[in-house]
Amino acid sequence: SEEELLEINEYIEEEKETVNRDLFGVAKGKNVILISAESLQNFVIGSTVNGEEITPFLNELIGDSIYFEEFYHQTAQGKTSDSEFIVDNSLYPLARGAVFFTHPSNEYYALPEIMNENGYYTASLHANNGSFWNRNIMYDQFGYDRFYTVEDYEVTEEDSVGWGMKDIPFMEQSVEHLLDMPQPFYTKLITLTNHFPFELDEEDSYIDQFDSNSRTLNRYFPTVRYMDEAIRVFFDELKENGLYEDSMIVIYGDHYGISSNHNKAMSYYLDKEITPFVEAQLQQVPLIIHIPGVEGETLSTVSGQIDLRPTLLHLLGIQVDNQVIFGKDLFSEDRKELVIFRDGTFITEDAIYTSGVCYSKETEEPVDEEEKEALCGPYLEEVQQQLSYSDRIIYGDLLRFDTSREEISDEIRKNENIEIQG
Ligand code: GP9
Ligand code: MN
Numbered sequence: 511s512e513e514e515l516l517e518i519n520e521y522i523e524e525e526k527e528t529v530n531r532d533l534f535g536v537a538k539g540k541n542v543i544l545i546s547a548e549s550l551q552n553f554v555i556g557s558t559v560n561g562e563e564i565t566p567f568l569n570e571l572i573g574d575s576i577y578f579e580e581f582y583h584q585t586a587q588g589k590t591s592d593s594e595f596i597v598d599n600s601l602y603p604l605a606r607g608a609v610f611f612t613h614p615s616n617e618y619y620a621l622p623e624i625m626n627e628n629g630y631y632t633a634s635l636h637a638n639n640g641s642f643w644n645r646n647i648m649y650d651q652f653g654y655d656r657f658y659t660v661e662d663y664e665v666t667e668e669d670s671v672g673w674g675m676k677d678i679p680f681m682e683q684s685v686e687h688l689l690d691m692p693q694p695f696y697t698k699l700i701t702l703t704n705h706f707p708f709e710l711d712e713e714d715s716y717i718d719q720f721d722s723n724s725r726t727l728n729r730y731f732p733t734v735r736y737m738d739e740a741i742r743v744f745f746d747e748l749k750e751n752g753l754y755e756d757s758m759i760v761i762y763g764d765h766y767g768i769s770s771n772h773n774k775a776m777s778y779y780l781d782k783e784i785t786p787f788v789e790a791q792l793q794q795v796p797l798i799i800h801i802p803g804v805e806g807e808t809l810s811t812v813s814g815q816i817d818l819r820p821t822l823l824h825l826l827g828i829q830v831d832n833q834v835i836f837g838k839d840l841f842s843e844d845r846k847e848l849v850i851f852r853d854g855t856f857i858t859e860d861a862i863y864t865s866g867v868c869y870s871k872e873t874e875e876p877v878d879e880e881e882k883e884a885l886c887g888p889y890l891e892e893v894q895q896q897l898s899y900s901d902r903i904i905y906g907d908l909l910r911f912d913t914s915r916e917e918i919s920d921e922i923r924k925n926e927n928i929e930i931q932g
Pocket of ligand 1: 588589590638642705
């Protein structure tokens with residue numbers, strides 16, 4: 511009901527913090543290009559396999575970008591679609607099912623709509639069927655102007671592997687689409703090649719597979735390396751076509767690629783035991799924000815996908831009042847560092863709490879009852895509060911009561927008038 515939303519708004523208002531304005535608006539008016547990097551986990555960044563770099567281009571790019579080195583995916587069963595939901599709405603996904611399928615007719619106030627209101631053209635680009643994950647329906651709801659699907663790409667046999675079109679031709683043809691769009695634009699490019707079961711043609715293998723008892727992990731490295739190459743090609747094409755200087759490029763991993771079924775092989779690769787603590791850490795995905803002309807810096811802020819939207823709006827210098835969101839602007843000064851996973855696991859500056867056990871980040875070991883009270887105790891209630899508020903918004907379709915939005919208050923006013931007249 512409307513009262514429920516008022517209560518949630520009050521909570522969000524109380525949680526607000528002051529914002530560091532140094533970077534406010536540094537990307538004002540620029541095109542925004544999000545690259546949703548399929549199954550890209552953070553452990554490959556700066557690492558090697560068989561002595562070779564796995565992400566040479568991203569490693570180099572990070573030096574020139576704002577890189578969040580402790581950034582977590584927060585997806586659940588909806589996988590890529592959950593990550594899209596989180597990023598565009600700054601709400602949590604659902605515990606069961608994919609919100610893209612379960613609640614496509616809700617009222618949303620998603621990032622594309624905000625960008626539209628600020629003069630941006632908005633599009634998502636992904637060389638798969640438009641109906642996959644119900645995207646064609648949900649994107650309309652989020653306010654995307656256009657969805658470039660597999661129909662908008664020329665996909666040949668040799669340009670395909672595994673799930674479909676390879677990332678390099680996808681990137682090349684996507685730049686053609688970007689060139690056709692009115693500027694400034696807000697766009698999302700969703701890659702595909704680095705998807706389980708990580709199939710790759712010989713000619714696209716820049717590095718050798720790993721050698722462990724997990725075929726999945728072994729194959730993961732060369733497909734990540736291929737995606738890294740595709741992103742390099744994309745940057746080259748942007749530069750060649752004069753789009754680079756006027757764009758902010760944001761690369762993030764959508765969710766894990768290697769599930770806990772492969773913990774044994776993972777343990778062999780990382781050369782350490784995969785405890786629940788390490789497993790939570792393995793949910794880190796890269797967040798790389800590249801703004802030409804803005805100096806690179808690596809930030810260790812504990813952060814998650816839910817924080818991306820307010821952070822991007824900050825960089826774009828766009829202020830939106832009374833947003834019903836749970837993410838925090840990562841440039842806030844007195845921000846409480848807290849990332850919440852859908853299953854109730856949470857990460858703070860000093861601790862990881864998972865399956866009822868509180869681990870100290872310093873020792874990587876569970877702490878005793880007394881320390882648990884101090885380290886994890888203060889967050890328990892807030893974690894459940896946020897998840898349940900977010901659920902209530904989705905299950906109750908509460909954003910239809912958001913009167914801070916003109917179009918809705920007009921709608922309500924209209925209805926009231928009708929009632930008064932009637
Ligand atoms: C499909 C692609 C992969 O279009 O986004 O989906 P996933 O299986 O990763 O959710
Ligand atoms: Mn995915």
